[in-house]
Amino acid sequence: MIYTEGELIVCQNCKTELDNIRKENLLTKDELVLLKHPERIMQVNFPIKKDDGSLEIITGFRVQYSFILGPGKGGIRFHQSVDVDEVSELAFGMTLKTSLVDLPFGGAKGGVRINPENYSQKELEKIARGYVREIFDIVGPHKDIPAPDVNTNPQIMAWMLDEYEKIAGQPSPAFITGKPVEQGGSEGRDKSTAMGGFYILEEEYKDKEKSEITVAVQGFGNAGSVMAELLFDAGYRVVAVSDSSGGLYDAEGLDIPELIKYVHGQEKTKKLITYDKYRRINNEELLSLDVDLLIPAALGGVITLKNAPAVQAKMILELANGPIMPVAEPILVDKGIKIIPGILANSGGVIVSYFEWKQNLSGEHWSLEEVNSKLKEKIVGAYRQVKELAEKEGLTYRRASYKIAIKRIIKKAKEKKII
Numbered sequence: 044m045i046y047t048e049g050e051l052i053v054c055q056n057c058k059t060e061l062d063n064i065r066k067e068n069l070l071t072k073d074e075l076v077l078l079k080h081p082e083r084i085m086q087v088n089f090p091i092k093k094d095d096g097s098l099e100i101i102t103g104f105r106v107q108y109s110f111i112l113g114p115g116k117g118g119i120r121f122h123q124s125v126d127v128d129e130v131s132e133l134a135f136g137m138t139l140k141t142s143l144v145d146l147p148f149g150g151a152k153g154g155v156r157i158n159p160e161n162y163s164q165k166e167l168e169k170i171a172r173g174y175v176r177e178i179f180d181i182v183g184p185h186k187d188i189p190a191p192d193v194n195t196n197p198q199i200m201a202w203m204l205d206e207y208e209k210i211a212g213q214p215s216p217a218f219i220t221g222k223p224v225e226q227g228g229s230e231g232r233d234k235s236t237a238m239g240g241f242y243i244l245e246e247e248y249k250d251k252e253k254s255e256i257t258v259a260v261q262g263f264g265n266a267g268s269v270m271a272e273l274l275f276d277a278g279y280r281v282v283a284v285s286d287s288s289g290g291l292y293d294a295e296g297l298d299i300p301e302l303i304k305y306v307h308g309q310e311k312t313k314k315l316i317t318y319d320k321y322r323r324i325n326n327e328e329l330l331s332l333d334v335d336l337l338i339p340a341a342l343g344g345v346i347t348l349k350n351a352p353a354v355q356a357k358m359i360l361e362l363a364n365g366p367i368m369p370v371a372e373p374i375l376v377d378k379g380i381k382i383i384p385g386i387l388a389n390s391g392g393v394i395v396s397y398f399e400w401k402q403n404l405s406g407e408h409w410s411l412e413e414v415n416s417k418l419k420e421k422i423v424g425a426y427r428q429v430k431e432l433a434e435k436e437g438l439t440y441r442r443a444s445y446k447i448a449i450k451r452i453i454k455k456a457k458e459k460k461i462i
C-alpha cells in the first residue's frame with residue numbers, strides 16, 4: 044500500500060488503467076476520483092489451532108471496491124501471494140465485470156494468505172470458518188456475496204455458509220454462491236467459468252472449421268481443464284496444456300479426457316509433468332507457441348514485458364483474472380493479437396453465481412439446460428455489444444469492455460446522486 048501526493052493508492056494497476064481511460068476522455072476528473080478508491084478494505088488476523096496443537100495467525104482480506112450497482116460480489120481465494128493490492132485489483136476487476144454483463148452487483152473480492160497445500164482438510168475448514176466469523180458484519184445476501192476463486196471450491200463454500208448461518212441464526216443460502224448443489228448451489232456453477240468462455244469462442248469461430256483451430260491452455264484446474272475438455276469435445280485441436288509443474292505438447296492434439304482422468308481422477312491430484320506419453324514443455328514455451336488461440340487460465344500476471352515479445356498466438360482469451368500485465372498489453376496489441384479480456388471472457392462464473400443467488404432468494408431450482416441457455420444468452424449478448432463498439436470506434440476489446448462497464452457505473456452513480 045502506498046501514498047502518492049496524499050492519495051491512498053492500494054492498487055497501482057487499477058490506477059494505471061483508469062488514468063489511461065481518463066486520457067482517452069472517457070471519464071471526467073470527478074468520475075475518475077470516484078472509481079480510483081475501494082469503498083471498503085478489511086484486513087483480518089485470526090488464530091487457528093493446527094493439527095499439531097500449535098497456534099497460527101491467519102491473515103485475510105475482503106475488499107469491497109464498489110457498491111454503486113448493488114451489493115458486493117466476488118470470490119475468495121486462498122493463495123500465498125494474497126495481499127491488499129492484489130485483492131483490491133481483483134475487486135476492481137469484479138466491479139467492471141458485473142457491470143459489463145449487467146448484473147445488479149457491485150464488485151468485491153476476498154483473499155486468505157495461505158498456501159492451501161500446507162494445510163490439512165481439518166485446518167482448511169478452521170480457516171474457512173474463522174475467516175467468515177471475522178468478515179461476518181460486512182457480508183450477507185444483500186450486502187456482499189462471496190464465491191469461489193483460486194484454490195477455493197464448493198466444499199469451502201459449504202463450510203463458510205454453515206458458519207455464516209450459525210452466527211446469523213437463520214438459513215441464508217443466498218449469502219454465498221458456488222455451493223454444492225445439495226446445499227443450494229446452482230446446476231452448472233462448477234463449469235460456468237469455462238462454459239461462458241466457450242460460448243464466446245463458439246461465436247467468435249462460428250464460421251471456422253474447428254479441427255483447424257489450434258489451442259494452448261495454461262492452467263489445468265477448474266477453469267483450464269474444463270475449457271480444454273469443452274474444446275476437445277467440440278473438435279478443436281488442443282495442442283498444449285500446462286499446470287504449475289509444466290506442460291505437455293502434441294502437434295496433432297492431446298487426448299484431454301485421458302489427461303483429466305490422469306490428473307483429477309485420482310485420490311490425490313497428479314501433476315501433468317509426470318504423464319509420460321507427450322513431449323514436455325515448460326510454461327514459457329507454452330505461452331510462446333504458434334497457435335490460433337492461447338488461453339491463460341491460471342493466475343494473474345503471467346504475460347509480462349519480458350515474455351510478451353515471444354507470444355505468437357493469434358488470439359488470447361483471458362480465462363484467468365488479469366493474466367496479461369497492463370504494461371505488456373501494448374506489445375501484444377502492436378503484434379495484431381486479439382485479446383478477449385477477462386472481465387468478459389471469464390464472466391460466466393459470476394453470471395451463474397447471480398443465477399444461484401436468484402434461485403436461493405426465490406426458492407427455485409433451475410435445470411442445467413436452463414442455466415446454460417441463460418448463461419449463453421447473457422455472455423454472448425455482452426460479447427456482441429463489445430465487438431460492435433470495438434469495431435465502430437476502432438477500440439481493443441478491452442477498451443470497449445471498460446467503456447461499457449464504466450458508463451453503466453457512472454450512470455447509476457448519477458441516478459443515485461452519488462456524483
Ligand code: GLU
Pocket residue numbers: 116117118119188189190191192193220364389390392393394396
Ligand atoms: N471468482 C470468480 C470471478 O473472479 C467468480 C466470482 C463470483 O462468482 O462471485 O469472477
